[in-house]
Amino acid sequence: QGAVKPRLTAISQWSAGSDGAAITALGKKFEEKGGIWQHSPVPGFTTEMMNKLRAQIIAGDPPACSQLKGPEIAAWSKIAPTVDLDAVVAAAGYEKVVAPDLAKLHKPAGKWIALPLQIYSTNMLFLSKRGMDKAKADKPPVTWADFNELAEKMKSAGMAYPIANGGTRPDDGQKFEASFAGISPTAYRAALMNLDKKALEGPEIKAAFAQTRKIADWCDPNVGAQPYATNLKRFVDGDMGMLIMGGWAQGVLKNAGFKFDDYVIVPGPSDNRKPVFLLNADAFIFWQRKEADLQAGQMLMAQLVMDPAIQTMYSQITGSIPVRTDVDLSGEGWSDGQRRTAAALKDAVASNQAVLSLAHNMAQENGLTAAMIDVITEYVKNNKIKPEEAVSRLADAVESAR
Amino acid sequence: MAALSIRALSKRYANLEVLKGIDLDIESGEFTVLVGPSGCGKSTLLNIVAGLDRATDGTIEIGGRVVNDVPPKDRDIAMVFQSYALYPSMTVRQNITFGMECRGVAKAEQEKALANVAKLLQIEPLLARKPSQLSGGQRQRVAMGRALVRDPLLFLFDEPLSNLDAKLRVEMRMEIKRLHQRIGATIIYVTHDQIEAMTMATRIAVMHRGVVQQFADPDTVYRYPANLFVARFMGSPPMNTMSARLEADAGGPVVVIGAGRPDEVRLPLQGYEAAASYVGREVVLGIRPECIAEGDRVFSGAAGPPVIVTAPVELVEPTGAETIVLLRLGGEPAQARISPDIRPTPGATTSFALDIRRICLFDPETERLIA
Amino acid sequence: MAALSIRALSKRYANLEVLKGIDLDIESGEFTVLVGPSGCGKSTLLNIVAGLDRATDGTIEIGGRVVNDVPPKDRDIAMVFQSYALYPSMTVRQNITFGMECRGVAKAEQEKALANVAKLLQIEPLLARKPSQLSGGQRQRVAMGRALVRDPLLFLFDEPLSNLDAKLRVEMRMEIKRLHQRIGATIIYVTHDQIEAMTMATRIAVMHRGVVQQFADPDTVYRYPANLFVARFMGSPPMNTMSARLEADAGGPVVVIGAGRPDEVRLPLQGYEAAASYVGREVVLGIRPECIAEGDRVFSGAAGPPVIVTAPVELVEPTGAETIVLLRLGGEPAQARISPDIRPTPGATTSFALDIRRICLFDPETERLIA
Amino acid sequence: MVRRLPEFLMIWVPLLLSAAHLISFSIWTIWISFTPSTLIPVAGWVGLRNYTAVLASRNWQIAFDNLLLFGTAFVLFSLITGLLLAILLDQRIRGENVLRTIFLYPLAVSFVVTGTVWSWLLNPGIGIEKLVHDLGWMTFKFDWLVDRDMAIWTIVIAAIWQSSGFAMALFLAGLRSVDTDIIRAAQIDGAGPIRTYWRVVLPTLWPITVTVVVVQLQFAISAFDLVRALTNGGPGIATQLPALVVYDLMFQRSQLGRGAAAAVLMLLILLAVLLPYAAWRYVRGRRAAHA
Amino acid sequence: MPRGVMSGDGGLPMRDRSFAPSRALIYLIVTLFAAAYLAPLVVVVLNSLRADEEIAQSSMIGWPQHMAWGNYALAWSGFCVAETCSGIRPYMLNSALITIPATIFSTLLGAVAGYAVSLWRFRGDNWIYGIVTLGLFLPQQMRLLPWTIVLRDIGLINTLTGLVLIHTIQGLSFTVLFCRNYYIAIPHELIRAARIDGAGFFRIFWRIILPLSSPILIVTVIWQFTHIWNEFLYGVTFTTGQQQPVTAALIALSAAVADIPHYGVQSAAVIIAALPTLLIYLFGGRYFVRGLTAGAVK
Numbered sequence A: 001q002g003a004v005k006p007r008l009t010a011i012s013q014w015s016a017g018s019d020g021a022a023i024t025a026l027g028k029k030f031e032e033k034g035g036i037w038q039h040s041p042v043p044g045f046t047t048e049m050m051n052k053l054r055a056q057i058i059a060g061d062p063p064a065c066s067q068l069k070g071p072e073i074a075a076w077s078k079i080a081p082t083v084d085l086d087a088v089v090a091a092a093g094y095e096k097v098v099a100p101d102l103a104k105l106h107k108p109a110g111k112w113i114a115l116p117l118q119i120y121s122t123n124m125l126f127l128s129k130r131g132m133d134k135a136k137a138d139k140p141p142v143t144w145a146d147f148n149e150l151a152e153k154m155k156s157a158g159m160a161y162p163i164a165n166g167g168t169r170p171d172d173g174q175k176f177e178a179s180f181a182g183i184s185p186t187a188y189r190a191a192l193m194n195l196d197k198k199a200l201e202g203p204e205i206k207a208a209f210a211q212t213r214k215i216a217d218w219c220d221p222n223v224g225a226q227p228y229a230t231n232l233k234r235f236v237d238g239d240m241g242m243l244i245m246g247g248w249a250q251g252v253l254k255n256a257g258f259k260f261d262d263y264v265i266v267p268g269p270s271d272n273r274k275p276v277f278l279l280n281a282d283a284f285i286f287w288q289r290k291e292a293d294l295q296a297g298q299m300l301m302a303q304l305v306m307d308p309a310i311q312t313m314y315s316q317i318t319g320s321i322p323v324r325t326d327v328d329l330s331g332e333g334w335s336d337g338q339r340r341t342a343a344a345l346k347d348a349v350a351s352n353q354a355v356l357s358l359a360h361n362m363a364q365e366n367g368l369t370a371a372m373i374d375v376i377t378e379y380v381k382n383n384k385i386k387p388e389e390a391v392s393r394l395a396d397a398v399e400s401a402r
Numbered sequence B, C: 001m002a003a004l005s006i007r008a009l010s011k012r013y014a015n016l017e018v019l020k021g022i023d024l025d026i027e028s029g030e031f032t033v034l035v036g037p038s039g040c041g042k043s044t045l046l047n048i049v050a051g052l053d054r055a056t057d058g059t060i061e062i063g064g065r066v067v068n069d070v071p072p073k074d075r076d077i078a079m080v081f082q083s084y085a086l087y088p089s090m091t092v093r094q095n096i097t098f099g100m101e102c103r104g105v106a107k108a109e110q111e112k113a114l115a116n117v118a119k120l121l122q123i124e125p126l127l128a129r130k131p132s133q134l135s136g137g138q139r140q141r142v143a144m145g146r147a148l149v150r151d152p153l154l155f156l157f158d159e160p161l162s163n164l165d166a167k168l169r170v171e172m173r174m175e176i177k178r179l180h181q182r183i184g185a186t187i188i189y190v191t192h193d194q195i196e197a198m199t200m201a202t203r204i205a206v207m208h209r210g211v212v213q214q215f216a217d218p219d220t221v222y223r224y225p226a227n228l229f230v231a232r233f234m235g236s237p238p239m240n241t242m243s244a245r246l247e248a249d250a251g252g253p254v255v256v257i258g259a260g261r262p263d264e265v266r267l268p269l270q271g272y273e274a275a276a277s278y279v280g281r282e283v284v285l286g287i288r289p290e291c292i293a294e295g296d297r298v299f300s301g302a303a304g305p306p307v308i309v310t311a312p313v314e315l316v317e318p319t320g321a322e323t324i325v326l327l328r329l330g331g332e333p334a335q336a337r338i339s340p341d342i343r344p345t346p347g348a349t350t351s352f353a354l355d356i357r358r359i360c361l362f363d364p365e366t367e368r369l370i371a
Numbered sequence D: 001m002v003r004r005l006p007e008f009l010m011i012w013v014p015l016l017l018s019a020a021h022l023i024s025f026s027i028w029t030i031w032i033s034f035t036p037s038t039l040i041p042v043a044g045w046v047g048l049r050n051y052t053a054v055l056a057s058r059n060w061q062i063a064f065d066n067l068l069l070f071g072t073a074f075v076l077f078s079l080i081t082g083l084l085l086a087i088l089l090d091q092r093i094r095g096e097n098v099l100r101t102i103f104l105y106p107l108a109v110s111f112v113v114t115g116t117v118w119s120w121l122l123n124p125g126i127g128i129e130k131l132v133h134d135l136g137w138m139t140f141k142f143d144w145l146v147d148r149d150m151a152i153w154t155i156v157i158a159a160i161w162q163s164s165g166f167a168m169a170l171f172l173a174g175l176r177s178v179d180t181d182i183i184r185a186a187q188i189d190g191a192g193p194i195r196t197y198w199r200v201v202l203p204t205l206w207p208i209t210v211t212v213v214v215v216q217l218q219f220a221i222s223a224f225d226l227v228r229a230l231t232n233g234g235p236g237i238a239t240q241l242p243a244l245v246v247y248d249l250m251f252q253r254s255q256l257g258r259g260a261a262a263a264v265l266m267l268l269i270l271l272a273v274l275l276p277y278a279a280w281r282y283v284r285g286r287r288a289a290h291a
Numbered sequence E: 001m002p003r004g005v006m007s008g009d010g011g012l013p014m015r016d017r018s019f020a021p022s023r024a025l026i027y028l029i030v031t032l033f034a035a036a037y038l039a040p041l042v043v044v045v046l047n048s049l050r051a052d053e054e055i056a057q058s059s060m061i062g063w064p065q066h067m068a069w070g071n072y073a074l075a076w077s078g079f080c081v082a083e084t085c086s087g088i089r090p091y092m093l094n095s096a097l098i099t100i101p102a103t104i105f106s107t108l109l110g111a112v113a114g115y116a117v118s119l120w121r122f123r124g125d126n127w128i129y130g131i132v133t134l135g136l137f138l139p140q141q142m143r144l145l146p147w148t149i150v151l152r153d154i155g156l157i158n159t160l161t162g163l164v165l166i167h168t169i170q171g172l173s174f175t176v177l178f179c180r181n182y183y184i185a186i187p188h189e190l191i192r193a194a195r196i197d198g199a200g201f202f203r204i205f206w207r208i209i210l211p212l213s214s215p216i217l218i219v220t221v222i223w224q225f226t227h228i229w230n231e232f233l234y235g236v237t238f239t240t241g242q243q244q245p246v247t248a249a250l251i252a253l254s255a256a257v258a259d260i261p262h263y264g265v266q267s268a269a270v271i272i273a274a275l276p277t278l279l280i281y282l283f284g285g286r287y288f289v290r291g292l293t294a295g296a297v298k
Ligand SMILES: Nc1ncnc2c1ncn2[C@@H]1O[C@H](COP(=O)(O)OP(=O)(O)OP(=O)(O)O)[C@@H](O)[C@H]1O
Pocket: B013, B016, B018, B036, B037, B038, B039, B040, B041, B042, B043, B044, B045, B192
């Protein structure tokens, strides 16, 4: 270390729950390494965090690093200078152990400017143990047909609403993207990631909307705009049987005092029976600062974020899986769900079935994402809209938002 | 027939007794004026008669019917308020017909009544206007119109002219008087203005502290005020009152002001038999300013020559139509109304003629009129 | 020395000319009363003198110094407002000393001045009170005190008594008058009340539509009104005015009311030389109500017996101190003030005495006084 | 008249700062609405493209329709509620002070809290519906919050709850300043309480009513925090409102130019309300000056 | 002078006896309304005393079975926002540090400006006044970015001072409007008398106008205080971490989507955070209505 004490100013949206706990733990590590940890969690929604980031960038005072993800990294990197991390990434030999799709997002102009911190799949299927018992089912569903059958079974077993999802915008998006990717990851990639016009109007997307409708009908309509977390108790108690959610729900469940053996996590339904991975990765982008202590802090932070031990610690708190594919998940502290997620990622990458999540802003920039989610959430909430109509609306939305 | 008869009426607000046992009988066709200082309970009395307030005690009869429990609209009265209380959002026409509308009078009849009243008060051209577009005098007329369409047993007026300027007040005063003569209505009229009271009333009720001090025709009230309060309240400038001594003299009783002083004033009295028992005692003497005039004045209708006194002049106020002089009678201050041309010099001594026929004597204890 | 001298003063608000070339010279020690109907520009004039408003044109000199551009506080004036404008949050003491405080007068001197004024106005017991705890008359006194401590060249009073009730107004009027006599201040006093104007003023300025109609001592204004407006504005009831014809007769000019009618009234005039050129022409005759009296009245100071006319009585209004009679002279309505005891019957014909010495004649075209 | 420096500073500096920030911010927004700005403001010129895009978007159309419905319903009902409460409180009833405080206290609460609390109460799963179900009336249904046709009414309810106290206060003041003689005159004329209010008292409240309407309308047009906390535009996008759309476009979707265009449209709606009001005040002022 | 309209009696001089049944109806309606208005507060208060499990098992509406006073302790100084587990206590302090100065400044400056506009007419005053009051209607979202740029240029970004400045300037719209409407009813003769006495602009304001202003100052203080206290958008955007106002902490608590809801603590925090403004309305409400009357209806 040089003469200066490394210092890091960071803004993120993680303020509470397991996310808050994880970032706090990261901060502790940073301080253990002799740094000064100045983290400003922004309460509220992502928008508030971005407002703050924008305000600071406009003011010429960006944080040393800030939470940002997906294509937004590329968009934002154009409005303010970022730090070139290539050297430190190379030194850590990090590139080899990161999924290539993911790596691409973090080096938009060919240089590393941001580092992913953890990975989730947004389409993991959570099965309530008690719910399964109630429905006398023992096998997790693999295809959407299996899923639908199981849901019906649960319903006849007395569960009014077999699916425990919530009603927020990303939640509605997840219902749709899980359906779509499970039906055809190829069509998903073409339509939602590449915005291919033909794929956007193809039969797969229509089938995805139809499947989404089924899921929506099995959800508690009373949840309104509340998050899925409202339903967790009913889910664990077996009043609801299934939940399509990212791995972060494990952290929430843990935080709420539920046990790992209350539920099972499996990859979301995939009609070709090979796991589909809807990639969602949180990341930090590093903004150029002149101050020596901040620069030192940025290097220290980068090293920490890439450190397998730190990634292990972090993922174990939040329920995600490490970005590094070379972390061993067989040890204590990892759940079956995490192991299965990691395995799914490996398989999906192998079969080219790892795609970027739309609902969590990994597939498109915010403006486009929001326009698409508008259509999806309206569809979810309004069962009078037919799938074909939804398809054409989605295509229109893409057209006008581009 | 008594149009209104009030018996032992009292009104109490919390611990404040505003009216204390009022008795009044008002004949049909009378124009009764209620005067008294501010806060003496005039409006309260009117409101109770109208049914807008409840009496604490006593009975009110209108047209021979006890109305204590009758709501205002069924009392067969009409009221004109000091603020006129015109409905601001209605036209003059609606203001006048609103009461008939409430009582369900037929449209045609309403129109007829309206036309009559509008003609009487000469407000035909104003019928379509809103109150805010009227001058003070016009508003007053509309307020009258609203009362007149009703043709009630009893009109109640609460200082209806006090918001008008002096000129207009005089005109409206005459108009109301003519109106009363023409339609022969029974009216109770509250005012602060003594000229109004004196000129309009057939009878005046002078109130003070919730009690009717005197209820009589204007001349009686002016000439024979029942007590010192009435004497000092009516008239402007008010009656001069001063302590004096009643003595017996050869020709009859003599009232002495400033007895024993070098400038004592001795006034012989004629026809003051009632005062006989006060001979040798202190009394309060009252003499109106117009009964003290310049030395060469001949009082109209006087039998003999006036009593002439010389007195020091303190202040002279020529008002144009007359000159008000502040002088001292036997050391007591008094005001005189003398001819406008005459301007005594302040500080000098001048002679004044006194009209001793109209002197009043009051008991200094009870403050009541002796004679 | 002229305390105040105003030259060609005019004031315009947007397109409204409120003051039109006012010229006034007020001597030191004078008590000038400004009268005129509402809206004639009295307050505007006062405000311009005080420096609270700017003149559109003309100059104002106070104590020989042109003050057009001098701020109010440096004009050496004091002002009493109609609403008194006492500072509600300050005690009486603070209200009075605030001006001195602003001018940085030493504490001890403030106390002395305060004590003087408080004694003069007898408000010592009130010094610690807030204005809201004072009666109307007391407030008025404090407002006076605030002006008096200043000892200025010029006092400005804008209707200072109009918020008081009648009794109090009379008292305060006398007090102000005494005060003026005692301290000999120069005062400009605005009022609506003619009695105030007549009794207090050394000179009266009658204003109408932004023009001074007449500026003279009260007797002149009352006796010789410069024009019909002044004649009708001053006096209550106002001067009777009626069209008449001036004719030449053996003894001199005769003014004829209702010429040619059976009940025509012929009044011989003496000493109206100025009217000679009007003989044979129409004039407007003005006669004050107090110059028409009961038939047996002897007018004080009259040389010969009065002119007696008989006239029909229309309305009788006894006010107590006198009786106002509405009669017809040669068909023209007129008011008379007769003795209080005498009550002619309305409708009947009675004889009246006329004081023809005080008749005014006006040009019917220009409305100016002829004689 | 204002000649001296400290006076000048004290009066003009705050007033000018305030006026200047309003004018310059508005101009800035108008300028941005014609630029291709996305994440941050940039120079450029795209003509009316941002406006056409906003006007063509479903979000804006829904928001605009909602604004008409919400604005009308909210203003109307809060007016009626406020007036009714004021009339009731005007009946010399006991405990008036306490009641007044009760009707006013929602003004003290932040919209965020209001939205959150009402979202609990109105949520059928945990709120009133659940309570009634637990009490045994199982067929009871009160699920407006999650019913896309009725959800806008939940915003109306919460907004009325929050701000009808303001209308009540103003109306009450208006009622209290009605000349009692007028009411007495009506009594003598034989008008009952309802007729008295309807024909005599209420017509005098016009100026207050207009003030209340304008204040509430501006609240309706700029309603933001409340909606965000209560429904966040949902279910779906059923309860979008212009203020939400502006915020969303500017800050969530990183389409500053379009957001600015939407903001300018919002300003135009506001002006459409305010200009007639200003004209009315002007005419009234002139008339008062002439009376 | 504006008179206190709300104080004494008023209303229709109804005759007491003949209206007995309808009076019962009046009380009934008023009571129902009062219950409806109180309901949300009652629910929050009750929930602040219930454990989370209890709420989850029944509904949001219910009587606490065990008084969970702990919620308050947790809300006040226990729950965690990111790495700091200090409850909302420090944020309350921040809110006070922003709200109190901004309220004082905007009220005082607004009073002076309102006084100048209403009692010392000067050229263009109506225009300035009109523009300033239009500010009441300018949507907040529109001002966020311009403020960012302004604060950057004057170097006040990320400071409480910057927020105080924003709230002071924006608050002027309201304070000037209300003060002006109030002062317009003050007799001009008072000013004239004082000018003749030799008092200048400030002395008149300080000695004569200000002592008369308490009704309207109470209104503006209450209004400004509650609005600034409850403000959220600027607070979050322009402050950082431990400097954020209490509304930010509340949002952190309630918008934690990735957590099981803690209704109990949340309710307790809501109550604590709303306490200052609630108390202000409780004690100042009566003056608020009175002053509002004097200042609004013109
Ligand atoms: N509602 C009330 N509660 C308590 N006291 C009242 C009420 N109404 C009137 N008073 C008191 O009753 C007394 C008489 O009032 P009232 O209005 O009858 O006087 P007034 O003779 O009409 O006076 P004014 O000439 O000033 O109109 C006053 O002292 C007044 O303060």
